[in-house]
Amino acid sequence: MLQQASLVLRDGTTLDDLIMRDTNEVSLRVMTDEELYSHEMERIFAKTWLLLGHESEIPKSGDFIVRDMAEDNVIIARDRDGNVNVSLNVCPHRGMRVCLGEAGNKPIHQCIYHGWAFKPNGDFIGAPVEREKMHGNNVDKATLGLKKARVHLYGGLIFATWNIEGPSFDEYLGDIKYYMDQLFCRTDNGLELLGPPQRFVLPCNWKVPGEQSGSDGFHTLTLHRSLMEGGVMGGTAESIYDQAPGMYGVDVSCEQGHSLRCLEAEKTFKMFADVPFEGKSVEERLNLLTPPGITKEMIPQLFRNLSADQVEQLATIPPQVGGMFPNILIAFIFAPRTDGGSSGALALHTYVPRGPNQVEFVNFIFAEKDAPEQMKRDMLQNSIQQTGTSGTIEQDDADVWPVIMRNARGGVSKHMTLKYQALHGHERPEGWKGGGLLYPGFTKDDTQWNWWMAYHKLMSEV
Amino acid sequence: MTWVTKSTAAPDSTTILRGLSSRKRVPLGSAVYNRLLETLYDEAAALDERRFDDWIAMLSADLVYQAPIRMTRTGVNRDRDVMRTMFHFDDDYTSILMRTGRLQKSAWAEDPPSRCRRFITNVRVGECETAGDYEVVSYLYLERSRGDNPHNEQLTAERRDVWRDVNGAYVLARREIIVDQSVLGMSNLAVFL
Secondary structure, three states: OOOOOOOEOOOOOEHHHHEEOOOOEEEHHHHOOHHHHHHHHHHHHOOOOEEEEEHHHOOOOOEEEEEEEOOEEEEEEEOOOOOEEEEEOOOOOOOOOOOOOOEEEOOOEEOOOOOOEEOOOOOEEEOOOHHHOOOOOOOOHHHOOOOEOEEEEEOOEEEEEOOOOOOOHHHHHHHHHHHHHHHHOOOOOOEEEOOOOEEEEEOOOOHHHHHHOOOOOOHHHHHOHHHHHOOOOOOOHHHHHHHOOOOEEEEEEOOOOOEEEEEOHHHHOOOOOOOOOOOOOHHHHHHHOOOOOOOHHHHHHHHHHOOHHHHHHHHHOOEEEEEEOOOEEEEEEOOOOOOOOOOOEEEEEEEEEOOOOOEEEEEEEEEEOOOOHHHHHHHHHHHHHHOOOOOOOHHHHHHHHHHHHHHOOOOOHHHOEEEOOOOOOOOOOOOOOOOOEEEEEEOOOHHHHHHHHHHHHHHHOO | OOOOOOOOOOHHHEEOOOOOOOOEEEOOOOHHHHHHHHHHHHHHHHHHOOOHHHHHOOEEEEEEEEEEEEOOOOHHHOOOOEEEEEEEEEEEHHHHHHHHHHHOOOOHHHOOOOEEEEEEEEEEEEEOOOOOEEEEEEEEEEEEEOOOOOOOEEEEEEEEEEEEEEOOEEEEEEEEEEEOOOOEOOOOOOOOO
16 A cells, blocks of 8 residues: 655645656646745755765865755855864844855854854854844853754765754665765775866756656657767667667666666777677776776775775676766766767766756766876866756756746646656666666666655655 | 966865956057957857858867856955866867767757857957967857747856967967856856857
8 A cells, every 4th residue: 555645735736646656657747836845845955965065175174165955055164173064054143144155265254244253163153242242141152053954974075964863874875875885985085076066047946857867868869869979879870779879787776766877888888998898807897998087097996995896896887877866966977088088077966946946057077086187187178068057968958957847837738747657677687786776678767766756755754 | 378277176276357468459440459350240140140160160270168167255355256177168179079060960959049149349459479369358248049938048258269360360269258157047058158
C-alpha cells in the first residue's frame, strides 16, 4: 500500500494527485503552483543540505562570500580558527542585509543601517554607543548573533542546512557517496574552484532544471545533437540514433534522489583511446584514458585516496554526469578540444529558486588543485565553452526550460503530465562493486523517478 | 592591453576599469576614428543579420575574445569589480569557429534565431604601441527578441577591443566584454557580444 501524503493544497489537491506514483507521472502544474512553492521552501530548502561554494573561495581568516540557500541569503565566512561558518545575512535588529558585497575579507561585519556588528562566525559583537544599550536592556548578547546554519565540508565543497538536528551529510548522501567520492575525494589536495561562479537567471521554476539533474540521459541525443554533430560523443550526425553514443552504461541512484550516469570509457570515448580495455590492468586503463581532470602524474593519488574497487570503476566506467537532490547538477566530462587535446571539464551547477517563476543558474567551474597551470587554463576554457552562460551544450537547455514553464501556466496545459514510464528497474550487474539502486544498459527514467520520489518524501513530511 | 588569468576563486585578483590605456588619443572625427566607427557598425550589422562568415572575416587568427564576470564589492574594494579569473566567454579564433559552425547545424538556442539589435555608442580610440593597432572602447546595448515573447532580453556592456589595420581593413585582435550585471538577466549567451 502506498502511504497517503499529508500535503493538501487549498483547492483539495493532494501530493498524490500531482505526483502519480501508480503511473509514474507528474502534473505539469507542479512547476507553477505558488502554494506548492511555499511548501517547498519549508519542507525542502529549509530542511535538506544545500551546496553553497568551495573552500578555495575563502582561503584566509576573514574571507567571505555571499550566496543563497533558496531565497535565504547567507554569509559564508572563515573565522580565526579556520572554520567555515554559514550565517543568515539578516540583521537580527531590523532585518537589513549585514553584508552587501559578494565576496571579500572582513574581520567584522557591520550592518550599515544601525551599526550592529558581527564576527565571521555570526556572533554578536555589539551595537554603537554601547552604554546606551541599543541591543536592549535585558537581552543576553549571546542570543543576538546571526542565525547559524549547520555546515559540512565534503571534498572542499561547502554544504549547509537549517535542519540542525536532521540527517548527517553522510545520511543525506546515502549509497551514492561511494560514487561521488570518485569525483570529489580522489586526490591528495582536492579540487580548486577556478573563479567565482557564473550567475544568470532563467524564467522557469527550479524543478524544470532540477528534474533534469536527476540524470536525464535521453535528452542528450536530441537536444544536444550538436555534440554528436561535432564528434564530441563519438558517432556521426547520420548515426546519432542508431549508435546512440553515450547512452549505454550503468545509471546509479539512491532513495535520497541523487544519481550519476557511469559510462563505459572504452566504448563511449573511442576517439581518445581506440584500444580495447580487455586484459588491461587498472593502471594501464588509467594511463590510456585518464579520467577528466586527472593527469598521468596524479594516477598514484587515486590509489591513495580511493579503494581499489573505486579506482577500478573510475578507470573503466567512470561517473560522468548526474546530480544531487534537490538542485545540484554534476558534469565531470571528457571534453575534446578543437585543437585535439582533452583535459576534461569539471562543473557543478546549483539551481537556486527565486520565486516560483524564476531560477538562478549558478555555474561552478573546477580543476584539481595539483593540475598544471596550462591544464587549468584548458579546463576553464572547456567548461566555459560547453556549460553555463555561453556553453554550447547548455545554451540549448536554457532555451527549452522557459518554454516548458510557459506551457505549465495554461489552464489545460498545466494538467498535462511529465512521464517517467521508461523504467528498467533495479538490477545489479555481475561483478558490480558499489551499492545503491542500479540501472545497467541504455539509460532510462529510473533515476529521475527516484528524484521525484525523494521530492515526494520530503514534501510529505512536515 | 594584457590581462593575466589567475587560477584562484578568491576575490584578490579583481581589477578596476580605468579609461583608455593608450596615451595617444585618436580624435573623434579623424579619418582613422571614422573608419573604425564604420567597422564597428558593419560588425554589428553582420551579427544582427547573422552573416557569420562576414563576421569571421573581420576576426584576426590570434583573436582573444573574453567576457569576465562582474562582482558586487563594497568598502575599499568597491571599484574592484571585474573578475578576470572567470568568464562568460573565454574564446579564441578556433573556438569561435566551433561556435559559428554549430550555429549552422542543430543549435536550438538560436533555431529559431533571436532577432537582435546591437547599439554601439561612446566610442573612444587610442593608438597602441604596435603600429597599426588601435585600442577601441565602445558601449554595447543589446536588445534580443526571442520567439513570441513580447519582452526583449537586454544586455549592456563595455567592449575593450584591439583592432588591427591589415591592408587598409581592420580586423579584431582582442575583445574584452565587460558586462554590467553580476547576475545576467539574459537566459543564455548564444549570441555574440
